[in-house]
Amino acid sequence: MNVLYPILIVLASAAAMEFVAWSSHKYIMHGFGWAWHRDHHEPHDNLLEKNDLFALVGAAMSISMFALGSPLVMGQGAWWPATWIGLGILVYGLVYTLVHDGLVHQRYFRWVPRRGYAKRLVQAHKLHHATIGKEGGVSFGFVLARDPARLKQDLKDQRQRGIAVVREALDD
Numbered sequence: 171m172n173v174l175y176p177i178l179i180v181l182a183s184a185a186a187m188e189f190v191a192w193s194s195h196k197y198i199m200h201g202f203g204w205a206w207h208r209d210h211h212e213p214h215d216n217l218l219e220k221n222d223l224f225a226l227v228g229a230a231m232s233i234s235m236f237a238l239g240s241p242l243v244m245g246q247g248a249w250w251p252a253t254w255i256g257l258g259i260l261v262y263g264l265v266y267t268l269v270h271d272g273l274v275h276q277r278y279f280r281w282v283p284r285r286g287y288a289k290r291l292v293q294a295h296k297l298h299h300a301t302i303g304k305e306g307g308v309s310f311g312f313v314l315a316r317d318p319a320r321l322k323q324d325l326k327d328q329r330q331r332g333i334a335v336v337r338e339a340l341d342d
């Protein structure tokens with residue numbers, strides 16, 4: 171088989187996961203899943219958050235795909251693309267945890283990017299944390315980040331229209 175197919179499947183799956191992350195963050199985590207996501211939006215001194223359970227959901231998705239692609243588990247019914255989809259989900263999970271938990275929330279390391287796209291990622295996600303409670307908010311995706319100036323404008327609009335409770339300082 172052409173080696174290009176697995177590579178394309180991994181890349182497409184990782185890209186699709188940004189959409190899965192965005193939509194589940196916006197409609198599930200800030201919806202009926204808020205009970206698990208809430209502590210990620212509130213200050214605390216605990217090492218772990220209930221919100222970390224969502225990482226286990228992602229891991230379960232990846233593991234299920236690896237199982238589906240494995241002849242050891244599925245025998246004749248193994249579906250080879252599933253292995254590469256599982257790898258794409260895993261790659262996205264690693265990027266997500268490095269960017270979200272590492273770079274933005276400094277759970278593993280402390281490095282504040284001063285310029286470029288890394289700085290924009292951090293600012294965009296900090297602005298996601300600028301709202302109080304589950305209503306409204308901006309920047310539900312992670313790897314694709316909009317211009318922070320536009321996000322701030324959105325937040326001001328949401329505050330004015332009473333859609334969201336927004337923290338006073340929008341500059342850090």
Ligand SMILES: [Zn+2]
Pocket residue numbers: 195199200207211298
């Ligand atoms: Zn959130």
Ligand SMILES: [Zn+2]
Pocket residue numbers: 210270274275295299
């Ligand atoms: Zn966060």
